[in-house]
Amino acid sequence: MGKRIGMAAVLVIAMASCASVRAPLAPDAYQLDILDNPAERRFDVVLQSRHDRALCVSSDSWPLSPGTLRAENTGVYLETATGILPLQGQFVSVYCPGGCGEVRVEPGATLSGFFAYSAFGDADRIAADASRQLHYALAPQACRRSVR
Numbered sequence: 414m415g416k417r418i419g420m421a422a423v424l425v426i427a428m429a430s431c432a433s434v435r436a437p438l439a440p441d442a443y444q445l446d447i448l449d450n451p452a453e454r455r456f457d458v459v460l461q462s463r464h465d466r467a468l469c470v471s472s473d474s475w476p477l478s479p480g481t482l483r484a485e486n487t488g489v490y491l492e493t494a495t496g497i498l499p500l501q502g503q504f505v506s507v508y509c510p511g512g513c514g515e516v517r518v519e520p521g522a523t524l525s526g527f528f529a530y531s532a533f534g535d536a537d538r539i540a541a542d543a544s545r546q547l548h549y550a551l552a553p554q555a556c557r558r559s560v561r
Contacts, residue, residue, distance in 0.1 A: 438554060443468060443518075447547050450527070454536045455480055456547040460524040469515040469556040470524070477503070480529025483513070488550030491533040493542045498533040517556055 442464040448457040458476065462468045473483050482489065485502040492498075518524045528547060530536040539545055 437552070438464065438468075442555075443553055445549070445551055447549060449545070449547070451540055453527075454530040454540055455527040456530075456549075457525065457527045458549060458551075460518060460551070460553065462518045462520055462522050462524075462553075464555060465520055467520060467556040468518040468553040470518070470551065470553045471512075472514040472516055474551055475516045475524070476526040476528050479503075479532075480527050481532035488548075489528070490548050491539065492544075492546045492548060493539065494544045495542070498539075500528070500532055501534070502532075515556070518553070 442462075444461040444463060446459045446461070448459070450457050460468075460470065474486065474488075476482060482500060482502045486500055489500040490497050491500075516524060528549070530539040533539060
């Protein structure tokens, strides 16, 4: 009998954890533009929500004001004539108990940020490379409805 209760508890916990997983958004729910801005030695990134609900992006995936991410991220790299340059985050990794938070984008709103050339190495060498191309894998999700 005790074994059945334990198994039932495991099943309930598993179902609850699955219920919290968010489904991926349709491709037309948002638009991500990456604009090379050589005058400022950076790539401007603009996320435009086209969804009827607020979008959330992990704060670890959106650039901070110095033009880099809080931690290294393999989904962000610069392709150059001399090879691939990984993003140099502020830290190698970050652990935030309960998560590091999210950046919220209301329906129809725009979120802007940038990646500095220097976040990938020598900004002068990157600026001189006309073939530079930023790759940025971003996966916004519909925000969970807040419970109040």
